[in-house]
Amino acid sequence: MTTTMSLDGWDIRRAADAEWVAWGERGDARAKVLGSADGYLVALVEAEAGYTGTPHEHAHAEFLYVLAGRLRNQGRSMEAGDAYAAAAGSVHTDFEAEQPSTYLSIFKL
Numbered sequence: 797m798t799t800t801m802s803l804d805g806w807d808i809r810r811a812a813d814a815e816w817v818a819w820g821e822r823g824d825a826r827a828k829v830l831g832s833a834d835g836y837l838v839a840l841v842e843a844e845a846g847y848t849g850t851p852h853e854h855a856h857a858e859f860l861y862v863l864a865g866r867l868r869n870q871g872r873s874m875e876a877g878d879a880y881a882a883a884a885g886s887v888h889t890d891f892e893a894e895q896p897s898t899y900l901s902i903f904k905l
Contacts, residue, residue, distance in 0.1 A: 807831040811840065820847055825893070827901075835904045842898050843867075849891035856904035858882040865897025 809830055819825035825843035832838070836856075843865075860869075861879040869880060870890050882888065 805833070807833055814840075819843070821850060822847070830900075836902060837905065839901045839903075840898070841901055843893040843896070845893055845895045845897075847893040847897075849888065851887070851889045853887050854882050854884055854903075856884050858888075858904075859902040861900045863898040863900065865899075866894045867897050867899065868892045868894050 811828060811830055814828040814830060816826045816828055819827040819839075819841055820843075824847045825841060827839045827841045830838045830840055859879070859881050862874050862876050864876050867874045868890065870888070873894070874880070
């Protein structure tokens with residue numbers, strides 16, 4: 797007997813099939829969107845050492861999990877296994893890849 801599962805409301809993607817796109821303003825990072833729902837995106841990001849994020853205020857909550865490398869975020873060093881959650885209304889003023897880094901970012905546009 798075969799059971800059919802509903803995929804309504806699901807966005808399931810194979811990472812190998814997702815296209816890399818430029819990330820950031822200087823061309824020193826790239827990202828793949830691995831899924832989206834309700835305006836939120838799950839992005840896999842690879843950043844070269846020295847990549848910096850543009851200062852911004854979060855209109856919605858944002859989440860990040862470091863897979864490899866080392867980042868500096870809001871003056872705190874973050875390594876593989878570290879994560880942050882930023883509340884809506886928080887201001888992001890300091891973000892840099894201190895070494896080549898890979899991370900997952902979940903955010904809403």
